[in-house]
Amino acid sequence: MNDGKKRDKKVFQLTRRKALKSLAAGAAVLALPSRDAAASVWDAFFQKHFRRMTRSDLEKVLARLEREYSQEYAQEVKVGVTPPIEGVKYGYGLDLSRCIGCRRCVYGCVEENNQSRDPQIHWIRVVRLKKEKGTDLHYAEHYYNPSQVPEPGHFYMPIQCQQCEKPPCTKVCPVQATWTEKDGIVVVDYNWCIGCRYCMAACPYGARHFNWAKPRIPNDSLNPQTHYLGNRPRPVGVVEKCTYCIQRTRQQPGRYPACLEACPVGARKFGNLLDPESEIRKLIENKRVYILKEELNTQPKFFYFF
């Protein structure tokens, strides 16, 4: 049995949640990995919070993860920690009058970000709305399946993490496993998350997703270029979400998010809110902008326009 599998068996039965529970019950010893468990199990268990790790801590963790993923998926997997770019705050724009609801973005995202194919996880949900009802979400339907889109009398609104300036999800996390990075991206440390799902309850956009089972990704569809806080394969029992493709957009020069590249009608726009020449600023300055659930004061950095 390789390290990765061992970890599944041992650590994932022994989640932090369970360990904490048994610690509280004074029976920690019973729940701890047995003596024959691989060293990496212990390393993973005692790993520090992402933001408390020093460079050398981080390097060890990344090396361990790369080794495990590479073994599990039978190919060389890279795990990066590319930091934010100074002077950048990412913003996303989506043209409601162009989106045809074809869901190309959904599947582009699944492939880029190594989402579980089975059980299925989609970070982007496209809802269909009735033109006569406007953006009233009571009429939102995301299981629509006509033979062709767009359909008369309807328009479509893809919803994903809005990377709120005031995110309710990060506030409620009891272990600070999720936070906002300097470039405005809300991230999760999957090794620190205890899977309590408070953040899911707090997110008004349904943008967080829980791994009820170990995510299944066929070896040949794994995207091996990953980021620690983004698209690396997730363990069972943690929450995950859209990170504006942190592994692509933090490159220098920065690539566009995968959903933007997948969209056949060019409805998706992306750029730096602090750069007056970027398309996201032009859009806010020249278009009619709509913000989802604005009344909640979450201050999304995702702008719908038309």
Place this chain on the structure above:
Amino acid sequence: MSPWTNLSRVIRPGALILLAVLLTGAAAAQAAKEKYFDRSGTLVVVETPAAELLRAYEVKNLPRGETFPVPPPPFSEGIFPCSDCHAGMTPNLARRQLTDEHTDIVLNHAEGQRWCLDCHNPEDRDTLRLVSGEVIGFNESYRLCGQCHGDKYRDWRQGLHGKRTGYWNGDKQYLLCAHCHNPHDPRFKPLTPLPPPLRPEEIKL
């Protein structure tokens, strides 16, 4: 004109407030310490690591000139250069039903007002011709479209209409109008959507 004058057009004031928050927050944010509580409830203040990891914004979006990098125009197979056939032919300016060649082209684009040679240069078919008489290549066809669709042309130049690929803070490619719209029949054609998500009851663990 300052960019702020245009902001009044934003229908939701929230966007404006948010932008103001973002802009003022930017300078302060870089020096800020990160604070959080760890599992045992101890307050942790992180100062150095994040700062030492920050990188400068090296590549800016420069204001664009009037030419745009585009991929090759989408010609039908074997049809270009047009002069292969048209070189020796006298242009026939009469509006008529085409019966010999190009019979597959259905003009469904203000067809009452328009005829092939309004856009295609009668003197040299390998080029296009603007209303002004200026001759341009197919790789600049956006200027031709922009003659009537000025608002879309402006949006396209700023990256708000149509599709740009490449890098959000670096070199970009702009798809030509004709990459998405058939110039003779420009309405976007419906697509088959990819499958809807599974309903919760269909998901097996």
